[in-house]
Amino acid sequence: MSRNYFVLFEIEPAFNISFDELEKKYIELSKTDIDERQSQNMENINKAYQVLKSPLKRAEHLLDLFGVETQNDHLDPEVLNESMEIREYLLDCDDLQFASRMIDEKIKGCIKNLINAFAAKNFDEVATQILRLKYLYKSFEEVKKNAANSNF
Template identity: 40%
Template sequence: MSLQHATLINQAYETLREPLARARHLLESAGRPLPGDDGKTIADPELLMEAMEWREALDEATDLASLARRIEAETGAVVARLGQAFGADDLDGATREALRLSYLAKLGQELRRKLAPRVALS
């Protein structure tokens, strides 16, 4: 029983620690699961254009460290806007920012994969 409780506490901690996991949980608790988690296409053309621009930046980047700093700065700004949206009970705004954060997280993962071979060779 104590092992089960410890596992649940660890899972809760991980959910609260990560901004995207926390946002997903809060949106789901409000009955608003994050679009895209169900496999359907996101219907926000502005957000899709942003994601395409970030993807192009990653594909064309020659200075990956600079791109990593840009992604980190944008992630911080998105997390701040996400907190403001939740604070104002603006679930539409929170959903948009959570989707942005989701795209940035995926972009960050791809950037780390691109950087990994360079680090291994050093």
């Protein structure tokens, strides 16, 4: 079990957190740390902040804290099918802005699904949505890479 980053930031362990509160606590902890010159502690604060501000990392951290092991042996057929459809679409796509918006909307939907699944303590659904989010982030990075390459 890893360290509980929610405790460090004095935030209730939940998927749906206040980013304003997270940011305030981060600044507060950073100022305290600078005054005390504890670079090791600052590394922990930065790592915790990176985990808590990322929906994917935060979801994985919560599952770890709850002691839930994710089964990556079997891929959800719906997640796999959606990922393959996106990849096929991206191969023939000439409107990368539209593709980017489409994937961004799917990411937002996935995050809403994670909020609901955590609220219902449906950890099987959480694991499925985490896998889906990983694929969506990968597709989003691919679109950004293709957009950068097409500008040359």
